[in-house]
Amino acid sequence: MNVSYNLVLFHVPGRQAISDFLTVRSIMIGRAPDIEVYVVSAGKQIPDGFWKKTAALPTLLFSPMPIDLPQGIRGARLIQEGVTKFDEVQLVSGANLPTPETFIIEPETRIDEGRWGPFTIVKPNYGFRGSGIRLMRTRDVRWIDTSALPKSDPRSGRTLLAQRYVDTGPFVASYRVMTVLGRPIYCRISQALERRPDLDASQPVDVAVASNNVARKVAVVDEPEVVKLAISVHAALPRFPVMGIDIVREYFELEFNVPTLSRTAREFLAEASDEVGLPEVASKRLSWLASVADEIKFARLGIGEEHLKHAFAQAKAFINECEAHRRAAMKGAA
Numbered sequence: 001m002n003v004s005y006n007l008v009l010f011h012v013p014g015r016q017a018i019s020d021f022l023t024v025r026s027i028m029i030g031r032a033p034d035i036e037v038y039v040v041s042a043g044k045q046i047p048d049g050f051w052k053k054t055a056a057l058p059t060l061l062f063s064p065m066p067i068d069l070p071q072g073i074r075g076a077r078l079i080q081e082g083v084t085k086f087d088e089v090q091l092v093s094g095a096n097l098p099t100p101e102t103f104i105i106e107p108e109t110r111i112d113e114g115r116w117g118p119f120t121i122v123k124p125n126y127g128f129r130g131s132g133i134r135l136m137r138t139r140d141v142r143w144i145d146t147s148a149l150p151k152s153d154p155r156s157g158r159t160l161l162a163q164r165y166v167d168t169g170p171f172v173a174s175y176r177v178m179t180v181l182g183r184p185i186y187c188r189i190s191q192a193l194e195r196r197p198d199l200d201a202s203q204p205v206d207v208a209v210a211s212n213n214v215a216r217k218v219a220v221v222d223e224p225e226v227v228k229l230a231i232s233v234h235a236a237l238p239r240f241p242v243m244g245i246d247i248v249r250e251y252f253e254l255e256f257n258v259p260t261l262s263r264t265a266r267e268f269l270a271e272a273s274d275e276v277g278l279p280e281v282a283s284k285r286l287s288w289l290a291s292v293a294d295e296i297k298f299a300r301l302g303i304g305e306e307h308l309k310h311a312f313a314q315a316k317a318f319i320n321e322c323e324a325h326r327r328a329a330m331k332g333a334a
Contacts, residue, residue: 004034006054008075010063011041042067064180064242078241084125086161095236100164105143111162113138118308119165119199124158132158135165137205166248170195172214175223175247177230182238184227190216282321285314
């Protein structure tokens with residue numbers, strides 16, 4: 001079969017394994033013999049006459065990472081855009097999709113702990129594999145002059161963001177769904193091997209919390225609700241040819257597979273009762289916690305320090321009851 005099209009895949013040395021691109025090329029040879037596939041390493045010397053040769057046929061230029069490509073090169077382009085973390089949040093929230101509330105930390109920034117919660121994620125606006133992402137007590141979050149930090153610090157010279165903390169449990173976990181042109185390629189979970197520090201203590205908290213930047217276990221998983229959400233995100237943002245979508249699930253959802261973000265408090269409680277079979281005491285405690293969450297989430301009501309301490313005590317007791325229930329269920333199943 002005669003070659004009718006060109007596909008040029010751009011590989012970024014140091015950030016991507018060229019073997020992955022060569023595998024794609026090998027697959028394409030068998031499935032689409034009418035497409036000539038080239039793998040080009042960005043920033044490397046291109047053989048003389050290469051672009052003149054590709055211009056003779058309809059050509060698609062594809063890069064899953066942002067690269068500088070001269071405008072004179074002919075071909076349709078699917079080149080990933082470079083956007084900041086804050087821009088990502090704005091785009092996702094602007095599409096009415098769930099994302100933790102986030103804002104830029106300014107010199108005058110002070111966060112209302114009663115409305116926001118006792119803990120905050122602080123992260124660089126530009127990031128790489130979770131570097132520089134810290135968990136702090138909300139009351140301690142302040143603007144700092146990042147230009148004064150050592151160059152080795154991933155926050156050096158970066159604008160910092162404050163993001164509402166989503167507690168995924170004592171072993172920090174997150175999902176990553178890779179999508180290409182809106183189609184999911186894989187879904188994996190990263191979970192820390194070491195237990196997260198106790199958050200009930202009164203001393204300051206400043207710890208690395210990104211599950212992809214600590215000792216961790218990684219596994220490919222089949223999580224339909226997670227993948228469905230990732231597909232929705234990419235469908236709302238078709239300008240990006242490739243998306244690595246990070247999704248976190250709150251502790252209860254992660255442990256018992258009962259969705260939280262997509263459910264009202266009433267729906268969540270009903271499903272939790274049916275799916276998990278919680279003891280009556282734990283169910284009542286969860287009902288009270290959900291009502292407090294609704295007051296903050298929907299009515300925007302602030303709560304005092306004593307009320308907040310009581311809520312955390314109730315949450316801790318609920319987690320302990322869930323753990324006891326889980327162990328008893330596992331023992332019974334054995």
